[in-house]
Amino acid sequence: MKRKATSSKAVLVAVLALCTIVLSCVIAGATLSASGDTKGSDTSALFTDDILAQAGIALSDEDEVIRVDSEGVISLTIVRAFDAEVIYRGKSFPVKVAGGTVAQAIEAAGITLSGAETVTPELNSVVTEGTVIEIVADSYVILTADGETCEIATKAKTVGEFLKEAGVSLSKDDILSLSEDEEIYDGIEVAIKRVEYKEEVRTEYIDYDFVIEETDDMYLGVTSVERYGEEGEKEVTYKCKYIDGELVDEEFIKEEIVREPVDQLELVGTYVEPEYEEPDYDYDYDADSSYAPPQNGAGTFTDHNGNKVSYVNVLTGSATAYYAAEGSHTATGVPVHVGGVAVNPDIIPYGTQLYIVSSDGSMVYGYATAVDTGGALMSGEALVDVFYPTYDECVNWGRRNVTVYILG
16 A cells, blocks of 8 residues: 655546545644545544544555644545556456556556657656557667666667667677677667686696606615605686676687695605525534534424424524614615625625524524624624614613524
8 A cells, every 4th residue: 555645735636536544733732624525534644544444444556645744633635546547568467557647657568668669648648547658769789798688778770879879888708699780670689699718727736747666775675655745836817708797708818837846746656675595504613613513413392482393403603683774775685674794704604594592591682584794703803793673672672691593
């Protein structure tokens, strides 16, 4: 329901139903006088809706109520709505209005004029019951641009004239669906695609390579990642083409390395333990050598795990201990390790499998392999030099007499 409060309003002669309610407010109550279509009522209500309700007057959504408050008197004028018709592009748009002008009726029909139309009756004419309003234009153009589609009336003769008339501007890169020289006709569709070029800088990653290096510091087939790879980074500049905000093409311009990639390095072992012939224990020792093997030959012993083990010979003598920095290599090329011991290879050939225990049984070095040598071994000062990874462990071993079992 429309509500308007004004001091005056022209009352249309053609209104079929017109009702004026005059309410006089007095201390004791209210009086309502009426003549003709005018009704009166005694009421103490002050609000328009309450007054209409007490008077039993119903309104439609299009009816208008004009209220005038003057010197203690409330006057309500009701203007009843009526039917009119707007004809636009051959289509009928019925409207219900409570008076007003042709322009207001067209607006009520939801039609927006461009100014290129011919309207009958004229826009400022008063609308009455049954008024028929006709809108005629030379042509209507269906224009699609900037994400919207609309119909625009025009008197232009060409597409170029229409765009100028409609205030639509084009850049040198925009795409027009028709030539500007194309003649306008009713219902013609004109589409504009906006083209924009931008330079964009993007951060992209650079893949690292995988590098493999062989090393004899590890056994054959063993691999180890020495250094993990790291991606590089670069800033790449592109010239990008957008049509109606959508990326359709891009062209490389330049790139700048921000961070170089780091290749991943993987080590592959190549070391193969040398194959030795079965030790020949038919030694031709010097008669004065303190390390001449005993003559009892092969036999068995029980190791520290309680296992019965066979041996082909047994030697006794003095044993020392040594340690070396991690990654150090022995005389046979293998890295130093617990269980790898130094010997005189003329007495105990490299690769010989051993079991070493102190002669008094208080210390067990255990299973070992002859892989190294040294001055004390070659001079006869010691029969075997056992390896430990720390100095303290070597000190704990010290020098002691041992029994060395030569394993078959």
